[in-house]
Amino acid sequence: MTEKTQNIVLIALLIILLALQLYWIFRHKNQKRKYTKLIINVLLWLSFVLLIFPPKTKNNRNLDKLGISDSQISDQFLEKIKDSLALETVISPTKYEKEFQEKNLQINLLGQKFTAEFLTQLSGKNVQFYPEFKKNEIQNLSWRAVLFQNETQEINGLIDLEEPSTLKLKFGTQTLDSVKLEKGVQTFSLSFPSFSVGKTNVNLDLNGEMIREIKYYSRPTPKLKILVLAENPDFETKMLSEWLGKNGHTVDVETAVSKNTQSKTNINQTKTNAYNLVFATPARLGNPTCSKTLKAGGGVFLYNLNEKDISVVNKSFGEGFALQRISTESESKLPNDLIALPFVFKESKSQQKLSKWPIAISQKRVGVSLISETYPLLLSGDSITYRNIWGSVLQFLQPVRKNNIEIKAPILQNQFTTLRFNNFEKAQDIFKTKSDTIYTKTSPINEYTSIGKYVFRKANWQTINDSLEVFVNEVSTADQYFVQTKNILNSYNTIQNGEQSERNDESEILPDWLRLLICLAMFIVVWIEAKW
Numbered sequence: 001m002t003e004k005t006q007n008i009v010l011i012a013l014l015i016i017l018l019a020l021q022l023y024w025i026f027r028h029k030n031q032k033r034k035y036t037k038l039i040i041n042v043l044l045w046l047s048f049v050l051l052i053f054p055p056k057t058k059n060n061r062n063l064d065k066l067g068i069s070d071s072q073i074s075d076q077f078l079e080k081i082k083d084s085l086a087l088e089t090v091i092s093p094t095k096y097e098k099e100f101q102e103k104n105l106q107i108n109l110l111g112q113k114f115t116a117e118f119l120t121q122l123s124g125k126n127v128q129f130y131p132e133f134k135k136n137e138i139q140n141l142s143w144r145a146v147l148f149q150n151e152t153q154e155i156n157g158l159i160d161l162e163e164p165s166t167l168k169l170k171f172g173t174q175t176l177d178s179v180k181l182e183k184g185v186q187t188f189s190l191s192f193p194s195f196s197v198g199k200t201n202v203n204l205d206l207n208g209e210m211i212r213e214i215k216y217y218s219r220p221t222p223k224l225k226i227l228v229l230a231e232n233p234d235f236e237t238k239m240l241s242e243w244l245g246k247n248g249h250t251v252d253v254e255t256a257v258s259k260n261t262q263s264k265t266n267i268n269q270t271k272t273n274a275y276n277l278v279f280a281t282p283a284r285l286g287n288p289t290c291s292k293t294l295k296a297g298g299g300v301f302l303y304n305l306n307e308k309d310i311s312v313v314n315k316s317f318g319e320g321f322a323l324q325r326i327s328t329e330s331e332s333k334l335p336n337d338l339i340a341l342p343f344v345f346k347e348s349k350s351q352q353k354l355s356k357w358p359i360a361i362s363q364k365r366v367g368v369s370l371i372s373e374t375y376p377l378l379l380s381g382d383s384i385t386y387r388n389i390w391g392s393v394l395q396f397l398q399p400v401r402k403n404n405i406e407i408k409a410p411i412l413q414n415q416f417t418t419l420r421f422n423n424f425e426k427a428q429d430i431f432k433t434k435s436d437t438i439y440t441k442t443s444p445i446n447e448y449t450s451i452g453k454y455v456f457r458k459a460n461w462q463t464i465n466d467s468l469e470v471f472v473n474e475v476s477t478a479d480q481y482f483v484q485t486k487n488i489l490n491s492y493n494t495i496q497n498g499e500q501s502e503r504n505d506e507s508e509i510l511p512d513w514l515r516l517l518i519c520l521a522m523f524i525v526v527w528i529e530a531k532w
Contacts, residue, residue: 070111150391
């Protein structure tokens with residue numbers, strides 16, 4: 001029987017007993033005594049009910065509030081938050097440890113620069129977290145800690161700008177990417193092809209001033225066997241073949257110089273009849289090697305196309321590339337002085353389009369480009385844009401790489417880091433440092449992906465797997481302190497929602513001493529009433 005049911009039964013019995021006693025009182029012949037006894041018994045029953053069912057009140061008052069501020073919080077933010085939260089007391093972490101640690105308080109963390117040692121003392125406490133980000137200060141910054149050469153590195157973040165500004169990614173004096181942002185809170189995304197191998201540092205500049213250094217590790221690209229099929233000798237084919245060769249790939253070039261004569265050139269020569277990728281002009285897409293490469297899981301890319309060639313590609317490979325005209329002119333102008341056909345690709349779930357360029361690649365790994373020529377980029381010295389275009393093509397066109405590692409940066413010292421390992425040949429060699437091995441679990445979504453967590457105890461570059469390094473950041477910036485504070489508080493289930501900052505427990509109004517007085521009074525009245 002529940003407590004609620006028990007109370008209902010008890011109340012019913014009390015009502016029955018009270019009714020019987022009232023019946024007995026009203027049978028009394030003495031009218032004066034009748035009403036006196038009635039008043040006395042009603043008071044007795046009320047006292048009895050108060051003792052059995054003491055009144056309770058919802059205690060919805062806020063816990064006593066205490067503010068704890070970090071050492072870098074601004075006076076303006078402090079005054080604003082004190083007014084909005086009605087905080088009377090704001091102290092330092094040191095004073096809290098000395099004087100307030102044992103008290104049950106609602107703690108309001110103001111700012112985010114708190115040590116991990118201090119935050120562990122808040123386990124089980126009621127905590128509200130109010131970080132402060134100043135103007136022009138980076139928030140939510142993220143990038144890839146590890147990637148392959150020529151893969152796209154993307155830096156994302158948030159910033160609250162005092163005025164319209166320009167954000168740039170720079171390698172030395174060379175600008176890799178830039179974006180113009182308006183005043184106020186702005187999200188941003190910058191990207192570039194990873195041009196290096198090994199440790200790489202690039203700078204994030206705001207209006208010409210460096211505000212953050214981005215460090216990541218670029219792995220050597222797995223070497224591919226590539227066939228280039230051209231209709232005629234031309235600069236586009238020559239430059240592309242040489243660039244592929246300089247990136248370490250084996251490249252065979254076949255150019256038709258006359259009807260029955262072909263010119264063959266080898267870069268990084270090796271004897272092979274099987275290729276990972278084929279780059280071809282439209283007149284050569286009927287070459288048997290194209291279909292053979294696709295069947296083997298490789299890719300085919302068509303360049304130097306015109307509008308009519310798209311239908312031939314669709315018919316030859318069973319694709320569905322569709323164009324939409326965007327200009328009445330014979331050509332359209334692209335950034336960096338490039339020229340393309342006056343079309344864009346229509347949206348298709350089975351195709352992936354490059355974000356900045358009129359290039360599409362299907363799920364079958366057939367790619368087409370509407371750019372007329374890219375070699376002028378190299379002639380003008382713009383190797384970054386050239387690598388951006390062709391590096392992206394290689395990234396989406398080639399077969400799935402083995403031994404892929406995904407680690408989100410920044411990696412923070414003494415904080416859990418999630419690592420994803422995809423398509424590893426030897427699962428036991430997934431992740432090792434000089435002193436530790438990580439244990440992983442297979443992803444429920446993809447059986448070829450393993451997921452693990454690891455805590456890097458040392459800062460700076462750390463070697464893993466004997467051939468890979470990651471950069472571990474010592475927590476030093478506002479956004480890094482924010483992540484550290486939030487992670488630690490969440491690990492202790494400490495952060496409370498604003499609606500949960502009130503206590504909703506019930507407390508009885510009657511103190512013990514008043515209960516005792518009521519009991520004594522009841523015994524006295526019962527004794528007198530019985531004698532009367």
